[in-house]
Amino acid sequence: MNYLIVMFVKILKFILVRLGHGTALPGDIALKLNKNILSYFQMPKTTIFITGTTGKTTVSGTLYEIYKKNCKTVSNIKGSNLIGGVATALIDASKLNGKTKVDALIIEVDERYVKKVFKYITPKYFIINNLSRDQLARNGHFDLVFDEINNSISPKTHLILNADDPLVTKFSLGKKNKITYYSVSKNKYSKDKSINKLDLCYCPVCNTKLDFKYFNYGNLGYYSCKNKDFKHPDTKYVGYLDKDTLTICDSVIKLKNTALYNVYNLVCCYTLASVDHIDMSLVVDTLNDLSLKVKRLNEFTYNNIKTTLLLSKNETPLSYNQSLDYIKSKKGDKTVAIGFTRISGRYDLKDLSWLYDINFELLNSKDIKRIILVGPFAYDIAVRLKLEGIDTKKFKYCLDYDNSLDYILKNTIGDLYCVVYFDLNYKYIDYFKKRGVNL
Numbered sequence: 001m002n003y004l005i006v007m008f009v010k011i012l013k014f015i016l017v018r019l020g021h022g023t024a025l026p027g028d029i030a031l032k033l034n035k036n037i038l039s040y041f042q043m044p045k046t047t048i049f050i051t052g053t054t055g056k057t058t059v060s061g062t063l064y065e066i067y068k069k070n071c072k073t074v075s076n077i078k079g080s081n082l083i084g085g086v087a088t089a090l091i092d093a094s095k096l097n098g099k100t101k102v103d104a105l106i107i108e109v110d111e112r113y114v115k116k117v118f119k120y121i122t123p124k125y126f127i128i129n130n131l132s133r134d135q136l137a138r139n140g141h142f143d144l145v146f147d148e149i150n151n152s153i154s155p156k157t158h159l160i161l162n163a164d165d166p167l168v169t170k171f172s173l174g175k176k177n178k179i180t181y182y183s184v185s186k187n188k189y190s191k192d193k194s195i196n197k198l199d200l201c202y203c204p205v206c207n208t209k210l211d212f213k214y215f216n217y218g219n220l221g222y223y224s225c226k227n228k229d230f231k232h233p234d235t236k237y238v239g240y241l242d243k244d245t246l247t248i249c250d251s252v253i254k255l256k257n258t259a260l261y262n263v264y265n266l267v268c269c270y271t272l273a274s275v276d277h278i279d280m281s282l283v284v285d286t287l288n289d290l291s292l293k294v295k296r297l298n299e300f301t302y303n304n305i306k307t308t309l310l311l312s313k314n315e316t317p318l319s320y321n322q323s324l325d326y327i328k329s330k331k332g333d334k335t336v337a338i339g340f341t342r343i344s345g346r347y348d349l350k351d352l353s354w355l356y357d358i359n360f361e362l363l364n365s366k367d368i369k370r371i372i373l374v375g376p377f378a379y380d381i382a383v384r385l386k387l388e389g390i391d392t393k394k395f396k397y398c399l400d401y402d403n404s405l406d407y408i409l410k411n412t413i414g415d416l417y418c419v420v421y422f423d424l425n426y427k428y429i430d431y432f433k434k435r436g437v438n439l
Contacts, residue, residue, distance in 0.1 A: 002040040005033045006096050013088065024080030027087030038083075038120035041090045046071075046104040046276060047121070051111050051149065052129035052162075054319050055265050056081060058296070059129060060108040062269045066286045070278055071103035081108040083116050111145050118152040125276065126153065127160040129268055131167045132219060132318040133357065146170070153177065160272050162264065163233045164220040166210065167200040172233070181235035182271040186222070188241070189260050189329060190214045205229035217260050217325050218318050237274070239267035251280065253287045257297055259326045297326075298429065300437050306415040307432075311425045314343055317357035323419045324362040333414025334367055338381055339374025340421035341401050352380055361388045369413040370394050374424065375401040405431050 013026040030037045046067075050060050060077050067073040076089035086107055093102045109117050111131070128149070133142050146167065153159070155176050162168045163181035172179055192214055202209055203225035210230070215221035224231035239248050241263055246253040248270050255262070266287055273283045296319075298309040310326065313319040327336060343349045363371065363385065371394050373381050378397045386392055398407045405428055408416065418428060429439050 002034060003096050005030050005037060006091055009091050024082060024084035024088055026091060028084035030087050031084060037087060040098045041094050042099045044100040044102050044105050047123040048106045048125045049123040050108050050127040051114055053132045053316060055129050055261060056108040058265045059268055060106050063106050066273055066283055067104045067106060069282055069286060073104040073106060074102045075106040076108060081110045083113050086117050111149060115148045115152040122154040122156055124158060125160055125272060126157045127268060127272060128168050128171060129162050130165050163235050164216060166223050167219060169233060170204045180271060180275050181233045182237040182267050183235055184216055184239040184263055184267055186214050190216050203230045218321060237271040239263055251284045261322045298439050302432060302437055305412055308417045309425060309428055310417060310419050312419050314340055314421045315354045317354060320358040324359055327417045328362045333369050335370040335412040335414055335416050336363060336368055337372040337374055337408045337418045339424055340377060341375045341423045345422055355384045360385050364388050364390050370396060372396045372398060372408050372411060374398045374404045
């Protein structure tokens with residue numbers, strides 16, 4: 001039965017790809033025909049699963065670039081990170097009898113679907129790069145997500161954890177797993193105090209307030225409990241950032257994007273590749289020559305306007321805060337466009353409470369000359385910005401989001417930064433591509 005399902009789905013995927021479709025659909029169909037189809041497949045020698053609130057796609061994509069130069073590799077980077085996308089990747093990686101035909105499987109998996117996937121698969125490596133509040137209607141509280149992931153982890157799995165995130169380090173408590181940590185040292189972006197609404201600020205063992213020496217961004221930094229019950233783990237995999245150069249274990253990587261979230265992603269990939277004994281000269285060369293487009297950021301010049309598109313995920317304050325931190329770090333006069341046409345890409349939601357967890361106070365700066373608010377929620381965003389004391393004389397509104405870029409470019413002062421959700425991000429990318437910008 002499973003033999004026939006895999007054969008049928010492989011044929012279907014072949015047809016869909018020729019038609020320009022087919023990501024999670026083949027896997028979804030396979031799961032409808034047999035809900036336990038994941039247990040049919042024999043895993044390859046190396047299985048790497050990645051989860052976290054942000055950065056999953058970039059990490060999995062970067063690892064795929066590394067591993068495909070080293071061995072036969074399959075990933076779901078072009079598909080869904082839900083269970084259907086995972087099933088599709090496994091079907092690609094396997095023969096009709098379920099036996100693997102690749103050496104490495106690299107899978108990005110949504111936080112809420114870890115428990116569904118790990119019911120059938122025990123990965124060799126499991127990367128958790130960060131965890132924070134996200135999509136309230138779907139995820140509820142981040143502690144619920146933590147518990148679901150934590151209860152799904154097999155003791156046989158080698159954990160790769162972001163040591164700078166105390167909520168991620170918390171996964172080590174009570175575990176006998178092999179664990180490797182990575183971190184990013186104090187750098188030009190670091191702050192002594194956090195303006196973020198921390199997701200974990202008390203020791204998970206004794207409930208004493210954690211002491212932070214510094215914050216890199218969000219909840220990420222160097223922390224310890226004064227009772228010595230919980231602290232930032234030591235690790236040899238530390239990324240040292242100096243201007244546009246990243247140094248890890250004496251390896252030097254030149255950065256095309258110095259945003260801290262990108263730095264963390266690269267250190268994570270370097271760590272995993274080192275632990276898995278990949279040729280480090282190959283790893284460093286790949287990271288230096290990385291042509292993989294950073295999904296969240298596009299930088300270019302159009303009509304003499306230096307333009308940056310910053311994909312920011314609705315209902316995910318950490319994603320917005322990373323974008324705003326990036327804008328804050330840039331010098332010169334700036335125009336910031338913010339907007340979205342729908343709150344959620346999956347659900348019909350009306351909740352905008354997540355706007356109040358975003359550090360919009362970062363926009364209260366003299367070098368930000370204009371703020372353009374786009375789409376049907378423009379006035380809701382304006383209310384939120386007004387609460388931070390931002391001068392409303394800087395505000396301009398464009399409710400006509402279909403033609404918003406023409407309006408934005410006409411009213412830009414200085415460099416342009418577009419902080420937008422998937423809906424407008426795709427629309428803007430298409431706009432610039434049609435006008436000859438290479439994205």
